[in-house]
Amino acid sequence: MATRPAVARKRAIRERFKVGLRHGWPFLAGGTGNSGQDATDGCAIDHVFRSPLFPNTMRFQLEGVLQSQTLEELRDELLAPQADWRPGHESAGWHARGVKHNRQLDRASPLHQRLAALVSESLEAHPLVQSAALPVRLHGLLFSRCGPGEGYGRHVDNAFMAGGRADVSFTLFLQDPAAYSGGSLMLESPAGEEEVRLAAGSAIVYPSTLLHRVAPVTSGERLVAVGWIQSRVRDAERREILFDLDTARRQIFQREGKSEVFDLISRSYSNLLRRWGE
Numbered sequence: 396m397a398t399r400p401a402v403a404r405k406r407a408i409r410e411r412f413k414v415g416l417r418h419g420w421p422f423l424a425g426g427t428g429n430s431g432q433d434a435t436d437g438c439a440i441d442h443v444f445r446s447p448l449f450p451n452t453m454r455f456q457l458e459g460v461l462q463s464q465t466l467e468e469l470r471d472e473l474l475a476p477q478a479d480w481r482p483g484h485e486s487a488g489w490h491a492r493g494v495k496h497n498r499q500l501d502r503a504s505p506l507h508q509r510l511a512a513l514v515s516e517s518l519e520a521h522p523l524v525q526s527a528a529l530p531v532r533l534h535g536l537l538f539s540r541c542g543p544g545e546g547y548g549r550h551v552d553n554a555f556m557a558g559g560r561a562d563v564s565f566t567l568f569l570q571d572p573a574a575y576s577g578g579s580l581m582l583e584s585p586a587g588e589e590e591v592r593l594a595a596g597s598a599i600v601y602p603s604t605l606l607h608r609v610a611p612v613t614s615g616e617r618l619v620a621v622g623w624i625q626s627r628v629r630d631a632e633r634r635e636i637l638f639d640l641d642t643a644r645r646q647i648f649q650r651e652g653k654s655e656v657f658d659l660i661s662r663s664y665s666n667l668l669r670r671w672g673e
Contacts, residue, residue, distance in 0.1 A: 452584070453635045454601040455527055460517050460567055461596045469510055470569055473538060473618060479504045480540060483547070494548025497609070500538040511536045514567060514620050518598065527638045528600060529627040529672075534558025536622035538569075541578055546611035549583070552603045552623065559625035564605075566591070567598040567620040575615030582607050600624075602631040627672045637671075640664040 461469065472478065483497035500507045518524055519533045535556040541547075552561050566580055572592055580591040580599065583606040591599050601607075603623060628634045644660040651657065 452602055452605065452631065453527070453638065454582070454599060455523060456593065457518075457521060457523060457598040457600065458594070459596055460521065460598050461514070463596070465513070466569065466596050469513070470618065472506060472510065473500065473540070473569070474616075478506060483539065486537070488553050491548075491550045494550060494608075496541075496545045496611075497547055498540045498545070500540075502537060507538065510538065511620075515622070518565065518567070518622075524600065524624075526641050527634065528563045528624050529634060529637065529668075530563075531625045531627050531673075532559050533622060533624050535561070536620060539617075539619050539621055541609065541612045541617040543612055543614055546578065547609040549606055549608040551606050554603075556623055558623070560629065561603040561623040562626040562629050562631075563600060563624040564603045565598050565600045565622055565624065568593045568595055569618040569620060570616065571595045575612055575617045577610050577613035578617035579610045580607060581610055604631065628668070629673065630671070633667075633671045637664060637668060640667070 479501040480498040481501050483499045484492045484495045486499060486502075487495040500510075502508075502511075515533050515536055519530060524530060535558045552564055554561060572594065578592075581588045582591060582601060593599060609617075626634060628637060640660055641664060644657055644664060647654065647657045647660065
C-alpha cells in the first residue's frame with residue numbers, strides 16, 4: 396500500500412502535468428522552437444522534436460520535471476559532505492570503463508533509494524513519457540556528478556541492465572547551466588553530433604541505440620540523474636508511429652469529441668500496439 400506522502404506526491408504530479416493533457420502533447424518538427432507555458436499553473440509545455448541530424452529518431456524534452464523547491468532540496472542532499480559518492484567506472488560495462496570518468500551516488504545507500512524513488516515517480520507519471528516511451532518499467536536510475544576534467548567518453552548503453560532492457564535513455568539535469576562549463580551531453584548520428592545542455596529540472600529522453608558522450612567539465616560541477624526505460628514497443632520507429640497516432644487522436648478529440656475519425660484512429664492505434672507490443 397502506498398504511503399500518504401507517496402500518494403500526495405503522485406497527486407501533485409498529475410496536477411502539474413494536466414496542462415499536457417489539455418493541449419494534446421504539443422510537438423515541434425525539425426527544431427526545438429519556443430516552449431509554451433500555461434498561465435494558470437506555470438507548467439511548461441514539453442517539446443517533441445526531430446532534428447535534421449536525427450531525421451528518423453524522435454527525442455523529447457521534459458521541462459519542470461521537479462518543482463524548484465524539490466530540486467533545491469535534492470541538490471542540497473546530494474552535495475552534502477556525508478553523501479557517499481563512488482567512482483563511476485565501478486558500474487560501467489567492460490568496454491566503457493576506460494572512458495567513464497565521473498562519480499555516482501552509492502546505489503545501496505538509503506539516500507540514493509529515497510531520491511531515486513522521488514525522481515522515478517515524477518518521470519514515470521509524466522503523460523508524455525507514458526505516450527511516447529510506452530514504459531513497462533523505469534529502471535537503473537543513478538545520480539552522476541562530474542567536476543573539472545571529468546566526463547564520459549563515447550559509448551552506447553548496454554542493451555540489458557539489471558532492471559530490464561534499455562530501449563529509451565534519459566538524462567535529468569539537476570544543476571543550472573550557469574553552475575558549470577563544459578559537460579554537455581553529445582548525441583551522435585551519421586550527420587554529426589547534437590549538443591544537449593538543459594535547465595535544471597529539465598530532461599532529455601532519447602533512444603538507447605544512439606552513441607553518445609558527456610564532454611569534459613571545465614569548471615564548476617555537473618549533476619544529473621540518468622536511467623533507462625524498458626518499453627512495451629522495443630523498436631523506436633514503431634514507437635514514433637504510435638506516438639504520432641496518439642497525438643492525432645488527442646487533438647481530434649479536443650476539437651470534435653468522440654467522432655468517427657477519432658474512433659478509427661484509436662482502432663488503428665490499439666491494433667498496432669497489440670501487434671507490436673510485448
